[in-house]
Amino acid sequence: MVLGWWHFSANGLMPAPGRVTVALAELSASSQLWDNILTSLMLTIKAMLYAIIITLLISWLSVIPFFKSLAQVMVKCRYLTLAGLIFVFTLLTQNGATLKLWLLIAGIVPFFVTSFLSVIVNIHQQEYDLCKTLGYNNWRTLHEVIIVGKADKVLEIIQQNFAIAWLMITMVEGVSMSEGGIGTLLIKYNKYNDLTKVLALQIVIFLLGLLFDYLLSVTRLWLFPYIRKTK
Amino acid sequence: MTEYTRKQQLLHADNVCLSYGHKPVLHNINFSIRNIVRPGVQQGQVVSLLGRSGIGKTQLFRLLAGLQQPTSGSITINGNKQVQAGDMGVVFQHYYLFEWKTIQQSLYMAAHQNPAIKGNEKAAVEKWAADFDITEALPCYPHQLSGGQRQRASIIQQLLKGSSFLLFDEPFSGLDVCVLDKVVNMLLQVSVSDELKTLIIVSHDIETSVAISDTVFILGKEPGEPGATIKKEIDLIERDLAWQKDIRRQKAFIDTLEEIKATL
Numbered sequence: 234m235v236l237g238w239w240h241f242s243a244n245g246l247m248p249a250p251g252r253v254t255v256a257l258a259e260l261s262a263s264s265q266l267w268d269n270i271l272t273s274l275m276l277t278i279k280a281m282l283y284a285i286i287i288t289l290l291i292s293w294l295s296v297i298p299f300f301k302s303l304a305q306v307m308v309k310c311r312y313l314t315l316a317g318l319i320f321v322f323t324l325l326t327q328n329g330a331t332l333k334l335w336l337l338i339a340g341i342v343p344f345f346v347t348s349f350l351s352v353i354v355n356i357h358q359q360e361y362d363l364c365k366t367l368g369y370n371n372w373r374t375l376h377e378v379i380i381v382g383k384a385d386k387v388l389e390i391i392q393q394n395f396a397i398a399w400l401m402i403t404m405v406e407g408v409s410m411s412e413g414g415i416g417t418l419l420i421k422y423n424k425y426n427d428l429t430k431v432l433a434l435q436i437v438i439f440l441l442g443l444l445f446d447y448l449l450s451v452t453r454l455w456l457f458p459y460i461r462k463t464k
Numbered sequence: 465m466t467e468y469t470r471k472q473q474l475l476h477a478d479n480v481c482l483s484y485g486h487k488p489v490l491h492n493i494n495f496s497i498r499n500i501v502r503p504g505v506q507q508g509q510v511v512s513l514l515g516r517s518g519i520g521k522t523q524l525f526r527l528l529a530g531l532q533q534p535t536s537g538s539i540t541i542n543g544n545k546q547v548q549a550g551d552m553g554v555v556f557q558h559y560y561l562f563e564w565k566t567i568q569q570s571l572y573m574a575a576h577q578n579p580a581i582k583g584n585e586k587a588a589v590e591k592w593a594a595d596f597d598i599t600e601a602l603p604c605y606p607h608q609l610s611g612g613q614r615q616r617a618s619i620i621q622q623l624l625k626g627s628s629f630l631l632f633d634e635p636f637s638g639l640d641v642c643v644l645d646k647v648v649n650m651l652l653q654v655s656v657s658d659e660l661k662t663l664i665i666v667s668h669d670i671e672t673s674v675a676i677s678d679t680v681f682i683l684g685k686e687p688g689e690p691g692a693t694i695k696k697e698i699d700l701i702e703r704d705l706a707w708q709k710d711i712r713r714q715k716a717f718i719d720t721l722e723e724i725k726a727t728l
Binding site: 382 | 529530531549550552553554556560561562563564573574577605607622625
């Protein structure tokens with residue numbers, strides 16, 4: 234239906250699906266697209282890994298009162314815009330690649346922390362009580378209930394928030410374009426009003442997002458079989 | 465009349481009070497559980513704490529389990545030891561188990577906490593699983609089990625931990641008649657597994673609790689008193705109402721139920 238609507242509503246400004254498909258085929262045939270996708274994926278995966286490590290440290294430690302307030306501040310940082318932090322991060326980092334990486338991490342971490350804190354807050358009291366009745370100390374209880382017990386939730390959070398990271402990549406790559414990336418490519422084609430290529434790239438970005446969503450979902454089921462709720 | 469004697473004190477609650485802010489929940493809770501000795505029988509103790517919904521049974525349950533400290537007073541076990549979390553086996557309402565562990569892993573977790581079976585954890589897990597007929601459920605996760613298997617796994621987990629005391633929070637809540645019978649038989653089986661095994665059942669199901677108990681404590685509110693207290697202790701052995709299979713048909717049993725209802 235969407236394709237039909239798109240086809241019939243296309244005019245001089247809006248390219249028809251056929252033209253976008255041709256542009257997509259042209260892009261796919263060039264190494265330029267694949268090189269840039271690889272650059273963006275490497276940056277996103279690297280940023281996600283760093284972000285998850287920082288998130289887990291902050292969230293696990295949030296059970297200690299001092300770190301709880303730090304985690305709560307981090308949650309509020311969702312309302313900061315990355316565009317306003319570019320100058321600060323430029324001063325703090327040494328080159329374009331590091332700047333992009335840390336901008337992306339700064340963008341992702343508040344969302345990760347928000348999601349994981351919500352998981353921790355909603356842990357049922359009986360989970361802690363069962364550990365205590367088994368004679369576990371506080372550290373062992375933290376390990377069993379939060380670290381091991383909620384490990385599947387970490388992947389779920391990555392899956393839910395991958396879209397946010399993917400959304401930010403185009404903006405972040407625009408800050409320093411020398412390393413390339415799919416965001417750089419998109420900005421370039423936008424600059425020259427090459428709408429067919431822009432839409433073709435949007436389709437690539439969309440499909441890559443869906444692919445990663447699927448891969449993360451399969452990985453989660455494989456690593457944590459207990460989340461399958463079938464008898 | 466069955467021959468028996470009450471020997472040493474196993475658990476003692478001494479003037480236990482619990483308040484939340486200025487709101488008293490429990491007030492001067494005093495009771496003792498003694499070792500019941502029957503000649504020729506390995507007989508544990510089955511004690512019921514009965515009370516209306518919302519009277520403070522769950523709070524008393526948490527105090528007995530050591531999961532919470534009383535505002536004043538003390539609960540001691542085996543002489544003078546102040547009860548702490550981990551001293552008692554606790555079977556929670558709805559038979560909670562870790563959803564991310566297989567039953568085998570959950571049972572090992574408990575077995576590793578029991579110094580008496582150190583090095584023989586595997587054999588102990590297999591023995592209890594066979595005794596309670598859940599061997600085939602060992603590699604499963606809790607959500608894959610039936611309600612009955614879940615109950616048995618939860619009880620075995622606490623048995624493997626090796627504590628003499630087992631606390632049950634509303635073990636009969638929401639069970640159909642067939643499963644209820646199985647649970648009752650299971651509790652009776654546990655109660656005769658060791659001379660010092662002491663089952664404390666916190667419940668509002670009067671009939672089932674009384675049918676399997678030797679002693680009943682009634683938690684309720686005295687007029688003018690702040691918070692709930694133990695209003696009455698009923699020695700079911702003295703009334704010849706303990707350790708009998710068809711007890712529910714006896715007039716004395718029905719009269720006791722009426723007496724308890726009137727006290728609540």
